[in-house]
Amino acid sequence: MDIKEQDQMYIAHTYHRFDAVLTKGSHCIAMDADGKSYLDMTAGIGVNALGYADKEWAKAVSEQANTLPHVSNLYYSQPDGDVAKMLCERTGFKKVMFANSGAEANEGAIKLARKYSYDHYGKERYEIITLVNSFHGRTITTLAATGQAAFHQYFDPFTPGFLHVPVNDEAALKQALSKHTCAIMIELIQGEGGVLPLAKAYVQTIAKLCKQQDILLIVDEVQTGVGRCGTLYAYEQYDIQPDIVTTAKGLGNGLPIGGVLMNEKLQDTFHPGDHGTTFGGNPIACAGARVVLQRLDADFLQEVMDKGEYLKQQLVSLPHIKAVNGLGLMRGAVLDEHVQAVDVVKACLQKGLLILTAKDKLRMLPPLVITKGEIDQAMTILREVLSTMG
Numbered sequence: 001m002d003i004k005e006q007d008q009m010y011i012a013h014t015y016h017r018f019d020a021v022l023t024k025g026s027h028c029i030a031m032d033a034d035g036k037s038y039l040d041m042t043a044g045i046g047v048n049a050l051g052y053a054d055k056e057w058a059k060a061v062s063e064q065a066n067t068l069p070h071v072s073n074l075y076y077s078q079p080d081g082d083v084a085k086m087l088c089e090r091t092g093f094k095k096v097m098f099a100n101s102g103a104e105a106n107e108g109a110i111k112l113a114r115k116y117s118y119d120h121y122g123k124e125r126y127e128i129i130t131l132v133n134s135f136h137g138r139t140i141t142t143l144a145a146t147g148q149a150a151f152h153q154y155f156d157p158f159t160p161g162f163l164h165v166p167v168n169d170e171a172a173l174k175q176a177l178s179k180h181t182c183a184i185m186i187e188l189i190q191g192e193g194g195v196l197p198l199a200k201a202y203v204q205t206i207a208k209l210c211k212q213q214d215i216l217l218i219v220d221e222v223q224t225g226v227g228r229c230g231t232l233y234a235y236e237q238y239d240i241q242p243d244i245v246t247t248a249k250g251l252g253n254g255l256p257i258g259g260v261l262m263n264e265k266l267q268d269t270f271h272p273g274d275h276g277t278t279f280g281g282n283p284i285a286c287a288g289a290r291v292v293l294q295r296l297d298a299d300f301l302q303e304v305m306d307k308g309e310y311l312k313q314q315l316v317s318l319p320h321i322k323a324v325n326g327l328g329l330m331r332g333a334v335l336d337e338h339v340q341a342v343d344v345v346k347a348c349l350q351k352g353l354l355i356l357t358a359k360d361k362l363r364m365l366p367p368l369v370i371t372k373g374e375i376d377q378a379m380t381i382l383r384e385v386l387s388t389m390g
């Protein structure tokens with residue numbers, strides 16, 4: 001049976017698929033079943049940090065698969081401890097709790113925050129403030145955290161205890177704070193919401209309020225983290241110290257992994273039995289993550305920053321692009337009223353370029369290893385496409 005037919009027949013359709021059957025990839029190039037190649041500016045929605053089939057990553061993952069693929073959390077093993085150590089040493093966080101996806105990491109962060117508040121202030125302090133237009137995942141609780149009504153249709157009732165306040169509005173935030181507030185949870189750049197960075201002063205006010213009132217600051221770095229924005233985590237560029245950071249996507253480089261990084265205040269909050277997941281800290285995923293973190297040294301991150309600036313400069317010079325937002329290699333292009341982002345994405349696909357949308361923006365999350373030459377190639381195709389539109 002043809003791959004598309006099989007997909008149509010057997011896969012539950014929670015996604016629209018573009019008309020390409022991808023069969024293999026190398027570095028920043030994906031190939032389809034007919035041998036057509038695509039320059040990839042999506043990295044599997046911010047996952048393939050080292051591109052497709054990175055040799056060192058693939059070797060580490062296969063060696064681990066051939067020795068100890070899974071043990072469960074009942075026994076010690078090397079890779080999860082190594083990854084946790086690397087994350088803690090590089091960030092100053094004290095402990096890491098592993099999960100299998102961004103949503104699951106956020107669930108863990110929410111539970112951690114509530115447990116801390118329960119222990120210190122009693123069960124009335126449970127409320128979590130998040131932002132309008134945020135995206136935190138698709139489970140019932142992370143959807144409750146997500147400040148977008150469109151995702152809330154059909155799935156009531158949600159986990160109670162979430163409040164959404166408008167972005168960059170300090171007065172609204174202060175008004176929302178109460179004796180029930182346990183945590184404030186933010187993305188520093190709203191990725192799915194349209195690649196919209198929060199104002200630095202606003203983020204610093206949030207951090208200050210949290211510190212003053214012992215409210216926990218949770219930063220969701222599922223999309224912005226692991227070098228995507230040119231620093232290991234984007235919060236470094238906002239000069240704040242969150243209490244909790246969640247991470248996923250790029251850490252896995254193609255394998256499912258998530259993590260909750262917690263500071264000193266939280267490190268002893270959970271006890272055995274309070275939380276868990278069978279696959280969390282899986283040795284294969286962690287063997288791969290270890291390679292990702294090793295690769296993302298200071299020089300690598302500086303290159304991401306430089307290439308991100310270069311990408312931005314190229315994008316602003318293209319027709320129909322009014323502005324470019326984001327940091328590092330997480331970029332959103334604001335289009336004028338003559339073109340629709342989804343039409344641009346479809347036309348680019350025809351010409352061998354994979355890009356994303358985020359709401360009405362064009363979004364680019366290329367593999368972090370992309371070269372300036374490849375950025376030029378992508379921009380040539382995008383210019384051709386945009387020139388024929390509107």
Ligand SMILES: Cc1ncc(COP(=O)(O)O)c(C=O)c1O
Nearest residue numbers: 101102103135136137191222223
């Ligand atoms: C900021 C943010 N949080 C959470 C998630 C959910 O991650 P996952 O799809 O791995 O559950 C995403 C996914 O796009 C995200 O961008």
